[in-house]
Amino acid sequence: MKSDSKTSINVWDPLVRVFHWSLALFFIVSYLSGDEESLLHVWSGYAIVTLLAIRIVWGIIGSKYARFSNFVYGPAEIRGYAKGMLKGDAPRYIGHNPLGGLMIVVLLLSLMATTTTGMLYYGAEEGKGPLAGVVAEQSIIMPSLVSSAHADDDGHEAKEHGDERYEYLEDLHEFFANFTLFLVMIHLAGVLVESAFHKESLVRAMWTGRKRVGPQV
Template identity: 45%
Template sequence: MTQHSNNTVKVWDPLIRVFHWSLASFFIIAYLTEGEVMPLHAYAGYGIVALVAFRLIWGMIGTHHARFRNFVTGPGTTVNYLKDIAQGKAKRFIGHNPAGAAMIVALLLMVTLTAFSGMALLSVDGEGPLANTFFATMKEHDLKEVHELFANLTVLLVALHVAGVIASSWLHKENLVRAMLNGKKTSDHSSQ
């Protein structure tokens, strides 16, 4: 964490910021092109898989605030944080707060399931990396339903994520979107 003279601290490294906005972009592209522009839809899905693989590695070896061990907490801590935020008394965190950490885990899992189910769906037509596997023998309708379910659950999580960013930004009087763009947060609050 690098301290700057204007009461800011560098929190999000460039790789985390590029990952975040790239994942959002690829998911939007995949969601909007479903059933319409299949090559673009599939490539966006493969991009998501590559990004998740990167994030898992960076979550182990990356910068301080990128490492999972420095922000992932147990469910009890997350629930208590959510109660505190509802009461307007949640503690500010320089890195991810417990609810944000839980959302990262949930979103990574859900986009992975969405992408994997999409690859399984492609395998029915003998395409993609899962062709000639068990998935190729499954019913296309069933795989499509599962893929759409995961995609829609991801949209729900994204909506909750955006609501959480807005609530936390308002409560702590800081612009979290700007922080994810420039990597800096103010350091003059009490924080972790």
């Protein structure tokens, strides 16, 4: 343990690591259960919302490398790091590098859009969820985009056809879910490239929380 403490340092705190792997798990579950419209899909979505809320707060008050101020860079730094990667002389960052920081922000925003549209659609489809009341008011906000449903005696027809006016929410939800998956693929590719470039396993670092001591920014 002593020798390890001399060759590596703590970077990712337990909350960051639990968040990362839990988010990966719940996103996989939510994405794979999306076509079923099951409670598993709903609750895995709620789990993602909870994780996002915790991470945003932790990004403000958390440990050094967990804070947004540590890895949110301006356009100049992002371009500079990208050029450095292409030239093969990009510096090593002990925390997230500028491209990695940009990916995290875009991923968080995409996940927020995915879960928000999901909850809106769930509210429209089932009349449930924290955003059901928002959906109920949309016929007033956008009267030109919705048409009244004609229900039969037991209300089945309204349930069957009335929610067709909210199909755009389903389309948006699917778009952002697929866009998030696309971002995840880019993220994984970036992890592999940087791991090879700096000869350091970023996957292992996110699991143990430690990165090697050495040249860094």
